[in-house]
Amino acid sequence: MYATGVCPYCVRAEALLKRKGIEAIDKIRIDLDPSRRDEMMQLTGLRTVPQIFIGDYHVGGCDDLYALDREGRLDPLLQGEA
Template sequence: MQPAIRMYSTAVCPYCVRAEQLLLRKGVTTLEKIRIDLDPARRDEMMTITGRRTVPQIFIGDYHVGGCDELHALDREGRLDPLLRGEAA
């Protein structure tokens, strides 16, 4: 079973779009997008959880992937598919 995947994002972020496209290519069917540009409290939440101000911030289950570059790096390293299957990082 695929773990919950959530991504803090904004409407105009090209990196958010790029990250979402990779996840869709990998077969992700449910992605919770949290729009921090619409809800400032969620931006504060993201910064508290991640210590980062930039989007996207991606979580696969409880694992904090980071941003778009980190997501693509996981894919290149062959570590993204196991994460999406719910296996340990």
């Protein structure tokens, strides 16, 4: 997950993932290493955080993550079934 230290959406996304049992979240802090923002933008075409990846799948942002959960598609994705 590409994130910054002060982003409330990053905190919400991380909280949902932790509620789902995901403890090891690889956070890439673009506020600490601006070159990583360029990397994020090349991968996603977007400049806002969070940008969440589950494996190689680009989920998108916090709202996208919560939408996947509401649709019942997040758990299978986290279990490697999607």
